[in-house]
Amino acid sequence: MSEQSQSNLKLENNFQSKFHSNIQSKILSVASFLPSNVVTNFDLEKIMDTTNEWILQRTGISERRWVTGDESTSDLAYSASIKAIENAHIDKKDIDMILLATLSPDHEFPGTACFLQGKLKLSGIPAIDIRQQCSGFIYALSMADLYIKSGRYKNILIVGAEIHSQGLDKSTDGRDVSVLFGDGAGAVILTANEVKNKDTDSHILSTHIHADGQFAKELWLPAPGSAMGREGRITNVHLLEKLQYPRMNGKAVFTHAVRRMIESLDECCNCNNVKLQDIDLFLFHQANLRIVESISQRLELPSSKVFNTVQKFANTTAATIPIGMDYAIQENKLQRGMLVALSTFGSGFTWGSALIRY
Numbered sequence: 001m002s003e004q005s006q007s008n009l010k011l012e013n014n015f016q017s018k019f020h021s022n023i024q025s026k027i028l029s030v031a032s033f034l035p036s037n038v039v040t041n042f043d044l045e046k047i048m049d050t051t052n053e054w055i056l057q058r059t060g061i062s063e064r065r066w067v068t069g070d071e072s073t074s075d076l077a078y079s080a081s082i083k084a085i086e087n088a089h090i091d092k093k094d095i096d097m098i099l100l101a102t103l104s105p106d107h108e109f110p111g112t113a114c115f116l117q118g119k120l121k122l123s124g125i126p127a128i129d130i131r132q133q134c135s136g137f138i139y140a141l142s143m144a145d146l147y148i149k150s151g152r153y154k155n156i157l158i159v160g161a162e163i164h165s166q167g168l169d170k171s172t173d174g175r176d177v178s179v180l181f182g183d184g185a186g187a188v189i190l191t192a193n194e195v196k197n198k199d200t201d202s203h204i205l206s207t208h209i210h211a212d213g214q215f216a217k218e219l220w221l222p223a224p225g226s227a228m229g230r231e232g233r234i235t236n237v238h239l240l241e242k243l244q245y246p247r248m249n250g251k252a253v254f255t256h257a258v259r260r261m262i263e264s265l266d267e268c269c270n271c272n273n274v275k276l277q278d279i280d281l282f283l284f285h286q287a288n289l290r291i292v293e294s295i296s297q298r299l300e301l302p303s304s305k306v307f308n309t310v311q312k313f314a315n316t317t318a319a320t321i322p323i324g325m326d327y328a329i330q331e332n333k334l335q336r337g338m339l340v341a342l343s344t345f346g347s348g349f350t351w352g353s354a355l356i357r358y
């Protein structure tokens, strides 16, 4: 039996006996990494026909981070992961699985999780890409939670990482999309934890994930892709038609985002018999401040309980939720023992939520 199989068997024996016991998933650590290069709305005015006023009024975004060098998504993921491992005070060899959510992979294949794993030098453990766009982190959290509760794994590294800036149409043609997105990464170590008191001990209460592929082309990147025809996945014609850039029906995305994030929160509350008023902090996907404000108004959430980063970092898709958690911790808005609701929506359409006793 190989060393890896032996260690898997040991893990199973260690944890299988606790299946159906009080083993729950706990967020052991959180970290993020943002490129240092700040791109303001005024910088964008210089390269496309847009204005600071338009972007601020329609989205609430003032600035975003865009890489300047040859970094790849797995480089950003690596920087966030190393910090998360340090913050967790564990040996990186104790990580049993890597889940990486991104829509801006290093290459078409293999998955970016494999590139990250190579950089972390963690050969042998499973490394999986999650391709659920802005909902990727909550999908990954949901899967990791079930792997831990089943007793299969003890420590799981979950990463959301994106480099959008290299893949945006930065001419006026692409201004409706390109002003919205930023680069960044966030990482979390999820660990198995025996919970004695569910009202106070750190654990994930529940996760909920959904998709509706009817709307797949409301926000998508056509090429390269196997559906692009017999001439090839990406041709000169595709390039002339700018099919290598994201396309979005902004109004449809906006409407569905508000509706689905409200539904997701409702699902979280009903599942756990919790009222919105019982929740200490809300972290919504950060696509547009107006989306968050619309949800907050409808649900009458006090602004002091809603944490936003979109003003400074724009939409970092799969990285947004862990980046938000990290900054909320740094600003003392997220503390141990708090009840936290995460809710997200993205291309697919995909959406989901999680309720966490942090």
Ligand SMILES: CC(C)(COP(=O)(O)OP(=O)(O)OC[C@H]1O[C@@H](n2cnc3c(N)ncnc32)[C@H](O)[C@@H]1OP(=O)(O)O)[C@@H](O)C(=O)NCCC(=O)NCCS
Residues within 6 Å of the ligand: 049, 050, 051, 054, 055, 058, 059, 134, 175, 176, 177, 179, 180, 248, 249, 250, 251, 253, 254, 257, 287, 288, 315, 345, 346, 347
């Ligand atoms: C994209 C979005 C900000 C546009 O806001 P909006 O209120 O729907 O836009 P409006 O209809 O008021 O304005 C559209 C006009 O602004 C123009 N415009 C688009 N982007 C612009 C920009 N960056 N600068 C200036 N003008 C812009 C359009 O060309 C259009 O002009 P026209 O009316 O002359 O055709 C908004 O729809 C949105 O945020 N949608 C959700 C996007 C999202 O969250 N995506 C990620 C989800 S995970």
